[in-house]
Amino acid sequence: MIYQQIVNGLMLGASYSLVAIGYTLIFGVLNLLYFAHGEVFMVGAFVGLFLVTHAGFGIFGALIGAMIACAVLGVIAVFVAIRPVAKDRPLAPLISSIGLTIVLQNVFVYFIGGQQLSFPETISQTLYRFGPVTVSSSQIFVLVIAISLMALLWLFIEHSKLGRAIRATAENHETAALLGVDVNRVVLITFIIGSGIAGIAGVLDGIKNSNISPFMGLGAAVKGLIVMLLGGLGNVPGAMVAGLLLGMIEILSAAYIGTTERDLFSFLILILILLYKPTGLFGTRTVEGR
Amino acid sequence: MLGGWIDNYTQSVLIFTGINIIAAYSFFAPFKTGQVSLGQAGFMAVGAYASAVLTQKFGFPFIVSLPVAGLFAGIVGVMVGFPALRIRGVYLLLLTLGFAEIVQVIVLSWDYVGGAQGYRNIPFNPNTLGYVAVVIIALIVFFGRLERASLGRAMDSIHQDETAAEAMGIDVVRIKLFAFGAGAVIAGIAGGLYAHQATYIDSTTFNVMLAVEILTYVVVGGGSTYWGPLAGATVLTLLPEFLRTLREWLELVPVAWTDFFPMNRIYDFLYGFLDFENAKRLIVYGLILILMMIVRPDGLVTRDSLMRLHFLRWTARHA
Numbered sequence: 001m002i003y004q005q006i007v008n009g010l011m012l013g014a015s016y017s018l019v020a021i022g023y024t025l026i027f028g029v030l031n032l033l034y035f036a037h038g039e040v041f042m043v044g045a046f047v048g049l050f051l052v053t054h055a056g057f058g059i060f061g062a063l064i065g066a067m068i069a070c071a072v073l074g075v076i077a078v079f080v081a082i083r084p085v086a087k088d089r090p091l092a093p094l095i096s097s098i099g100l101t102i103v104l105q106n107v108f109v110y111f112i113g114g115q116q117l118s119f120p121e122t123i124s125q126t127l128y129r130f131g132p133v134t135v136s137s138s139q140i141f142v143l144v145i146a147i148s149l150m151a152l153l154w155l156f157i158e159h160s161k162l163g164r165a166i167r168a169t170a171e172n173h174e175t176a177a178l179l180g181v182d183v184n185r186v187v188l189i190t191f192i193i194g195s196g197i198a199g200i201a202g203v204l205d206g207i208k209n210s211n212i213s214p215f216m217g218l219g220a221a222v223k224g225l226i227v228m229l230l231g232g233l234g235n236v237p238g239a240m241v242a243g244l245l246l247g248m249i250e251i252l253s254a255a256y257i258g259t260t261e262r263d264l265f266s267f268l269i270l271i272l273i274l275l276y277k278p279t280g281l282f283g284t285r286t287v288e289g290r
Numbered sequence: 291m292l293g294g295w296i297d298n299y300t301q302s303v304l305i306f307t308g309i310n311i312i313a314a315y316s317f318f319a320p321f322k323t324g325q326v327s328l329g330q331a332g333f334m335a336v337g338a339y340a341s342a343v344l345t346q347k348f349g350f351p352f353i354v355s356l357p358v359a360g361l362f363a364g365i366v367g368v369m370v371g372f373p374a375l376r377i378r379g380v381y382l383l384l385l386t387l388g389f390a391e392i393v394q395v396i397v398l399s400w401d402y403v404g405g406a407q408g409y410r411n412i413p414f415n416p417n418t419l420g421y422v423a424v425v426i427i428a429l430i431v432f433f434g435r436l437e438r439a440s441l442g443r444a445m446d447s448i449h450q451d452e453t454a455a456e457a458m459g460i461d462v463v464r465i466k467l468f469a470f471g472a473g474a475v476i477a478g479i480a481g482g483l484y485a486h487q488a489t490y491i492d493s494t495t496f497n498v499m500l501a502v503e504i505l506t507y508v509v510v511g512g513g514s515t516y517w518g519p520l521a522g523a524t525v526l527t528l529l530p531e532f533l534r535t536l537r538e539w540l541e542l543v544p545v546a547w548t549d550f551f552p553m554n555r556i557y558d559f560l561y562g563f564l565d566f567e568n569a570k571r572l573i574v575y576g577l578i579l580i581l582m583m584i585v586r587p588d589g590l591v592t593r594d595s596l597m598r599l600h601f602l603r604w605t606a607r608h609a
Binding site for chain 2: 089
């Protein structure tokens with residue numbers, strides 16, 4: 001029983017991690033709570049659904065298509081809601097990204113309606129048994145894609161030149177610019193990467209929950225925020241681990257304590273972390289004031 | 291009261307605008323010391339449920355239950371504000387967001403106040419418009435006096451630089467706690483007024499989006515003066531009414547002007563878009579938020595624009 005719950009927790013946590021990675025990347029380079037990130041996740045799910053049902057793509061085509069569409073959306077977001085907005089006022093980019101959230105959500109409500117749409121079965125369902133644990137093929141697919149994506153991203157951030165530029169910008173804008181990093185370009189690339197990953201996460205969520213709605217973004221956004229904080233603001237590997245951890249905590253508390261208390265637990269964790277360990281579980285830098 | 295010469299629809303629009311203005315002031319009070327809270331919807335929920343329980347289950351009159359609800363929300367506010375003193379910025383934003391979410395979960399799972407079915411049959415208060423007007427006037431007078439009082443100046447100095455304020459001998463802890471508690475009292479009153487106007491509340495009434503809307507009222511209106519929350523909440527709440535008026539104006543355009551190819555398509559599109567449907571209204575609302583932050587990031591009413599107004603009046607008087 002407990003092993004089964006741990007596997008379920010990993011499943012839930014994997015999508016939290018993918019959303020939180022984008023959040024934490026963007027927070028790192030801009031010090032901005034990018035509210036619209038949850039809606040990017042929602043757009044990814046709908047693009048994936050459209051590619052599967054209307055364009056006859058396979059699941060890999062849907063994943064790649066959603067990634068590209070969301071990356072484009074990230075570029076649009078930078079040019080519409082981030083760059084033109086004054087940088088010296090901390091609340092202005094927050095409000096403009098809230099505006100973008102409202103626009104994206106309601107464009108989909110307008111065209112699709114507020115109801116849930118079911119996500120077609122794209123992977124043939126077979127159940128595998130490993131001792132006490134039962135996993136379906138779609139669960140394995142989601143987990144493998146999520147973990148390999150995170151591994152790739154980790155390699156990119158830690159070992160590529162661009163990844164180093166992103167980390168330098170996150171540490172200090174001015175110093176990075178002085179050392180020859182094109183900060184504007186780094187911000188754009190961060191948005192492309194974060195949004196693309198959120199798009200993939202959206203499709204994976206569709207496969208896993210088998211239905212999607214225009215309102216799925218808000219929940220993902222709030223959970224992503226908690227995970228980002230748990231992992232430490234701006235800490236990418238921290239967000240990966242914290243997402244899996246939060247998923248497991250939620251599933252275990254739902255299984256052994258009660259389903260209504262599940263959300264209570266994640267928010268209690270949020271508050272405890274804020275009060276006693278604001279640097280996150282892995283002790284990264286703190287951001288004063290902003 | 292007033293019911294004689296205002297139709298019901300206008301009256302309810304005015305009431306909800308007023309409640310939004312009060313909610314905007316509840317955000318403004320802690321914001322004056324630099325604390326950005328996403329928990330005001332949570333305090334509204336506390337006030338709304340407290341007032342509803344007092345009137346419906348214990349039979350208190352509304353005039354008693356409303357201040358008690360405000361006070362109760364204030365006590366909760368001080369309890370939240372105390373740990374919140376240690377953190378600021380993004381961390382405070384997330385802490386207050388977490389508080390509001392916890393309030394929602396508690397309301398959802400507590401059967402005494404209706405649980406998932408929501409709280410039904412809250413006594414309707416026919417004089418809400420009067421109450422709202424009195425509260426708003428009181429708030430404007432309060433914040434207007436505060437602007438010139440030493441307490442208000444102390445709050446502004448904390449907003450600008452907390453360390454410097456502390457070095458000047460200002461009791462930062464007490465003033466920040468007071469500001470947070472005052473914001474919670476105001477939010478509780480707004481929630482109480484809402485509950486007895488809508489007569490039905492549930493856990494989703496006071497959700498994250500409401501907290502975000504309250505934040506946008508103040509930022510769009512302008513957070514540097516006490517007229518900002520009033521301006522922001524009024525403009526943003528009445529925006530859909532304004533959009534509908536735009537459609538009536540559109541009907542006044544002569545047919546001959548729009549009866550050829552590109553114009554008739556544009557006209558039809560605009561006409562179709564400007565109806566009262568929620569999704570379209572919200573799309574426009576979101577676009578206006580983005581545009582506002584590009585064009586006027588300090589909000590509609592700023593210290594500068596008020597100064598200019600004062601200067602004009604001064605020159606007119608002394609010309």
